[in-house]
Amino acid sequence: MRTATALVAGSSFFVACYAYTPIPVTPTTTGDVRLTLTAPSYTESFGPLGAQVRAVEGQLRSVDDSSVTISVTDVARTSDDDERFHGESVTIPRQNIAAFDRRRTDVGRSLALTGLVVAGAIWIAASLGHGSVNQVRQKGSSTGQ
Numbered sequence: 438m439r440t441a442t443a444l445v446a447g448s449s450f451f452v453a454c455y456a457y458t459p460i461p462v463t464p465t466t467t468g469d470v471r472l473t474l475t476a477p478s479y480t481e482s483f484g485p486l487g488a489q490v491r492a493v494e495g496q497l498r499s500v501d502d503s504s505v506t507i508s509v510t511d512v513a514r515t516s517d518d519d520e521r522f523h524g525e526s527v528t529i530p531r532q533n534i535a536a537f538d539r540r541r542t543d544v545g546r547s548l549a550l551t552g553l554v555v556a557g558a559i560w561i562a563a564s565l566g567h568g569s570v571n572q573v574r575q576k577g578s579s580t581g582q
Contacts, residue, residue, distance in 0.1 A: 470497045472505065472529060473536035479515050481533065485525045489515045493529065494540070495522070504528045505537075 471494045482488045486509065494511040507529070509522040 467497055469495070469540040470507065471536075471538045471540065472507065472534050473538070474529070474533050475535045478533040483529060484527050485509075486512055486522070486527055489517070491515045493527070495524070498526060502531070504530050505534065 471492055473492045474490055479489055479491065483490055483493075486493070490512055492513040493507060493509055494513075495507045495509040498506040498508055500506075505528070506526060508524040508526050510524065512520045512522060514520065
């Protein structure tokens with residue numbers, strides 16, 4: 438049971454809870470970000486992303502006075518579900534960006550989720566391991582003797 442608990446606890450650290458926090462956009466900004474676009478931008482086409490783009494998530498590549506270049510991993514559209522991308526590089530003019538947020542690991546939520554997963558695994562293991570009825574063997578001669 439200890440091995441299973443350790444396995445669940447260890448593997449749950451590979452999946453973390455993320456939160457986005459607003460930050461100012463500077464040329465030295467790096468990391469995973471989300472760009473929320475302005476409503477008038479929804480009709481514009483952004484290269485391989487196409488149109489109807491509400492927000493873009495990915496790795497920030499460069500920032501200058503007029504544009505932001507990002508390697509896109511996720512796109513939120515105005516009319517459809519989110520769409521995954523594989524690091525396509527897209528340049529978005531700064532006037533099209535309504536909000537700029539940095540992705541960070543939310544340690545408190547991640548630890549709470551890990552605690553719930555481990556507690557659930559322990560509860561299930563305890564229920565399965567101690568819920569069986571032990572059969573009592575009868576003393577005496579067996580039928581084969």
